[in-house]
Amino acid sequence: MAEDTKKxxxxxxxxxxxxxxxxxxxxxxxxxxxVVTALYRRVAAEGRIPxxxxxxxxxxxxxxxxxxxxxxxxxxxxxxxxxxxFLAEDNEDxx
Numbered sequence: 001m002a003e004d005t006k007k008x009x010x011x012x013x014x015x016x017x018x019x020x021x022x023x024x025x026x027x028x029x030x031x032x033x034x035v036v037t038a039l040y041r042r043v044a045a046e047g048r049i050p051x052x053x054x055x056x057x058x059x060x061x062x063x064x065x066x067x068x069x070x071x072x073x074x075x076x077x078x079x080x081x082x083x084x085x086f087l088a089e090d091n092e093d094x095x
Contacts, residue, residue: 009036 013021025031042050055063077083 022032025035039050075082075086077086
């Protein structure tokens, strides 16, 4: 019997992400096995991950916005009376 030279690997990914990625693979005529094998070969050849793990400019902007909102002095307004009072105080500043 011939020795099996292949090794099975398993990973868990988000179902929506898997669906999105497989749609791209299908358009390109690829499948996950081909893409992962190509990645492994490139890592072996170069001795590194062939792309950077970094945030896009949009992701950075979203994080900055979220931090700004989180660190802002705006109070949490949980009921109509608090909202009304807050808006009334804001209008007084405009006079």
